[in-house]
Amino acid sequence: MDAGKPRSISAARPSGRGAPGKRPQEKQGASRKAGNVERKQAILRAALSVFAERGFESARLDDVAARAGVAKGTLYLYFDDKEKLFEEVVQSEVSPILDRIGALASARDMPIEKILEALFQVFEKEVLGTERKHLLRLIIAEGPRFPHIAELYFRNVIGRAMPLISRMAAQAVVRGELQSDALVRFPQLVGAPLLFAVVWDSMFARLQPLDVAGFFAAHRETLVGKMRRTRP
Amino acid sequence: MDAGKPRSISAARPSGRGAPGKRPQEKQGASRKAGNVERKQAILRAALSVFAERGFESARLDDVAARAGVAKGTLYLYFDDKEKLFEEVVQSEVSPILDRIGALASARDMPIEKILEALFQVFEKEVLGTERKHLLRLIIAEGPRFPHIAELYFRNVIGRAMPLISRMAAQAVVRGELQSDALVRFPQLVGAPLLFAVVWDSMFARLQPLDVAGFFAAHRETLVGKMRRTRP
DNA sequence: CTTATATGACTGACCAGTCAGTCATTGCAC
DNA sequence: GTGCAATGACTGACTGGTCAGTCATATAAG
Known part of the structure; x- marks a missing residue:
């Protein structure tokens, strides 16, 4: 393993989160705060479809994140928990x-x-x-x-x-x-x-x-x- | 929380590691002999109450077993799976x-x-x-x-x-x-x-x-x- | 003794939630 | 305008706990 960087010992950072142009590019004024409404809506939409399909328990937040086009961690910037x-x-x-x-x-x-x-x-x-x-x-x-x-x-x-x-x-x-x-x-x-x-x-x-x-x-x-x- | 897709129906025999012998006498589609009707009914009753209370996903088979007054393994003598x-x-x-x-x-x-x-x-x-x-x-x-x-x-x-x-x-x-x-x-x-x-x-x-x-x-x-x- | 039935500790998949690290954007100095 | 530090939204590998399903062992039956 390549140690060096902190982050546990497995800092193997593969694709180094390639996906570049992902930033929302908010309009002027830019509410860069934790309040990108569009993204929140996207998550809500994704969540509805996943919950509707699988029910609350079986719904996987990984799926919600994937459908919303964000990483799982991002969900937690907008919502406390499942x-x-x-x-x-x-x-x-x-x-x-x-x-x-x-x-x-x-x-x-x-x-x-x-x-x-x-x-x-x-x-x-x-x-x-x-x-x-x-x-x-x-x-x-x-x-x-x-x-x-x-x-x-x-x-x-x-x-x-x-x-x-x-x-x-x-x-x-x-x-x-x-x-x-x-x-x-x-x-x-x-x-x-x-x-x-x-x-x-x-x-x-x-x-x-x-x-x-x-x-x-x-x-x-x-x-x-x-x-x-x-x-x- | 199984996921419906991966576990459950999918084979994915987890443990077993080249199990010694095939399962005992796998009666295909049904549980083994397991002839005690009364016990089976007790399990069904327990299962109904647990499923009703929690839904399919959240229902824990440990609870079903406990309510039916049997060990978890016993469930599998009467039913193939959840x-x-x-x-x-x-x-x-x-x-x-x-x-x-x-x-x-x-x-x-x-x-x-x-x-x-x-x-x-x-x-x-x-x-x-x-x-x-x-x-x-x-x-x-x-x-x-x-x-x-x-x-x-x-x-x-x-x-x-x-x-x-x-x-x-x-x-x-x-x-x-x-x-x-x-x-x-x-x-x-x-x-x-x-x-x-x-x-x-x-x-x-x-x-x-x-x-x-x-x-x-x-x-x-x-x-x-x-x-x-x-x-x- | 042999077979049918029962047990419950154990295994490994699975997943909600975390957090160290990244990087586009912003703001400030020159 | 250019350089650079600060910011914080975003990421995803990882952790810790949960639970379906297994199986070596125990007990009862014949």
């Missing part, structure tokens, strides 16, 4: 959903049928149509062992969406659009098919595809009552 | 559900409302009320990484229940008990709240309990249409 990284992945994906929920609130006076249609459509496009669907499955899978994450998700998404739906349903009942107050008492009725669609998609789609749009439509139909008009 | 043990746990819990599904088939001529009521009740008692609920969550969590298990579950449970429900719904439509054929086209509508209840229970019950019986009743109410208001 668990924290996972939390931030969840957080970062939950935020956009929050916005969508907010948008819903403003649609309060539309007919309930339209609202549900819009809601399901957003879900189909923004969750089922993206990697976010894996995140949802991930939360289900790991939630029980990460109460903190379950709580985060509940407080930010579920806990906000439920009362909102309940309130809109109540208005619909008053307006005579809904015959039953089932949806008022159990806004979860809206969430069930969403969850189901995600699970089916990730597990059984391969064995038997589900016509998600049709499924959602059928569900809306039962919710709204669709009183089979026989002729006005 | 993955096989997991599969058998699933298999052993799926079987009883199969019986229930069979029983449903004979109730084909009851009013759809009664059938659904019975179905939901069975689920509440036999799944939500037992450790089996954890299994369901486990399947969701690990299914994507164990296609074999997802398929097993699909073929034995989902794939059988769906057509059955569809057929019963069709009869109900003919009898005029259902105004819409939504349930015929999407028997999954019945499964959605079941799945949802399991997930809610394991993740959010602590934060906001769900009145499962009420939830199921509300869902039945929307499905059946409860024709209160009528057409013009």
Whole structure:
């Protein structure tokens, strides 16, 4: 071994970290601090894909680093540990959903049928149509062992969406659009098919595809009552 | 933490160093003789509780052995490896559900409302009320990484229940008990709240309990249409 | 004694997290 | 503008602990 340099005795530094042009080259002002946002985002994206694919335990941080195009040590410049990284992945994906929920609130006076249609459509496009669907499955899978994450998700998404739906349903009942107050008492009725669609998609789609749009439509139909008009 | 790719299925016989003789009597695909059914069941029970609690990856076979009251080596007299043990746990819990599904088939001529009521009740008692609920969550969590298990579950449970429900719904439509054929086209509508209840229970019950019986009743109410208001 | 079953210390792969070392960039002196 | 020291983001070989799976040995059964 070539001793000489400190660093243990195996300073064999092979390729001497060849990869030269790797520096981010931040824009002017350069926040060279530990805060290269772009790189952090790259890590988060890589982490989502690895976690989604393998689950929290089997996800290897070496893979995350590789996919993000950084060295493993770099991960620790941005995140305290694996668990924290996972939390931030969840957080970062939950935020956009929050916005969508907010948008819903403003649609309060539309007919309930339209609202549900819009809601399901957003879900189909923004969750089922993206990697976010894996995140949802991930939360289900790991939630029980990460109460903190379950709580985060509940407080930010579920806990906000439920009362909102309940309130809109109540208005619909008053307006005579809904015959039953089932949806008022159990806004979860809206969430069930969403969850189901995600699970089916990730597990059984391969064995038997589900016509998600049709499924959602059928569900809306039962919710709204669709009183089979026989002729006005 | 094995990695799924390297270890596990891959051969990679670690130790052994040119083992003296081949394995004892390797019974290909199954454990050796190992005929004590009671002990095997004890191991399966222990494994279910450990897997349910930690997930497949984090589950430690030392824990399974301890809970089953045997030594770790004993596990390998009954199961080839961790993955096989997991599969058998699933298999052993799926079987009883199969019986229930069979029983449903004979109730084909009851009013759809009664059938659904019975179905939901069975689920509440036999799944939500037992450790089996954890299994369901486990399947969701690990299914994507164990296609074999997802398929097993699909073929034995989902794939059988769906057509059955569809057929019963069709009869109900003919009898005029259902105004819409939504349930015929999407028997999954019945499964959605079941799945949802399991997930809610394991993740959010602590934060906001769900009145499962009420939830199921509300869902039945929307499905059946409860024709209160009528057409013009 | 021979065979079936059980045990648990042990082996080696595996991986989260660490840290000594590197080097592009920046800032200061001339 | 040129030279050079300081900075700190980045790297990846390494460590320490964990755990699936093994096997020499022990015990029970026949």
